Amino acid sequence: MKKILVPVDFSEHSENALETAAAIAKKHGSELYVLHMLELSNAIYTASTAALNEEGVFYFKLAEKKMNTFLDRNFLDGVDVTPVIKHFKVFKEINEVINAHQIDLVVMGSHGTSGVKDVIIGSNAERVVRYSEVPVLIVKHNPILVEFNTGIFASDFSEDAIEAYLRAKATFKKLDSKMHLIYVNTPDNGFKSSTEIDVLVTKFLRKADGDLENYSNVNVVSDYSVEKGILNFANSIGADLVAVATHGRRGLAHFFEGSISEDIANHSTLPVMTFKI
Known part of the structure; x- marks a missing residue:
């Protein structure tokens, strides 16, 4: 288990996934790649090149700031972490990251126990499951034992x-x-x-x-x-x-x-x- 990808949206559920991935990484000596997907709106994509570049840079810098704060966790001490921010518009492009970094496992957070249809179907976790060519581990809680x-x-x-x-x-x-x-x-x-x-x-x-x-x-x-x-x-x-x-x-x-x-x-x-x- 050399490389683990953790898609995040900076939520509590993403933090649970990150902590789980960190625990697995420490046990197996794995590297973590923490991915945030900007998913810029159609309006931005259809704007002029200059406007697109300006607004794209703004959102990228904002995401970069959030990522730095999000990765400031004690449980990541001693873990090799690489932040990745992409302008993906569709989730099937997650395989580009998986292939580029030779990812072995994706770890993703989800809501509690209110049912998959409400919290996964139509959500980011479901879309990652749908397109990922490698195993996806879905966690719903703060990890106690992994x-x-x-x-x-x-x-x-x-x-x-x-x-x-x-x-x-x-x-x-x-x-x-x-x-x-x-x-x-x-x-x-x-x-x-x-x-x-x-x-x-x-x-x-x-x-x-x-x-x-x-x-x-x-x-x-x-x-x-x-x-x-x-x-x-x-x-x-x-x-x-x-x-x-x-x-x-x-x-x-x-x-x-x-x-x-x-x-x-x-x-x-x-x-x-x-x-x-």
């Missing part, structure tokens, strides 16, 4: 989820985190017999890993919904992190083939990491 010793990766074990699984596996290894795989069997969402699940998981792992070494880490949970199954299992093993796959074009509400509602981020007090399919 060891991430035990994490779960929820999957439907479909062929579409193979790439996300492999990326999650690599990320968990970088974080020195034990990864528990989970399949949630529900009565109203394509219920499968034990034999059917065994065949599904075996086929998935053979195609993804080329072997069945990770089979013992697969947990099948029966519950009334996928969300409840994931959260109940996370609580039962004392997980530090919940990881899920997301279809980028659809946003955070769609974690698997089909969809999972916003209940995971709504009710989970744990950080949630997303891997784009």
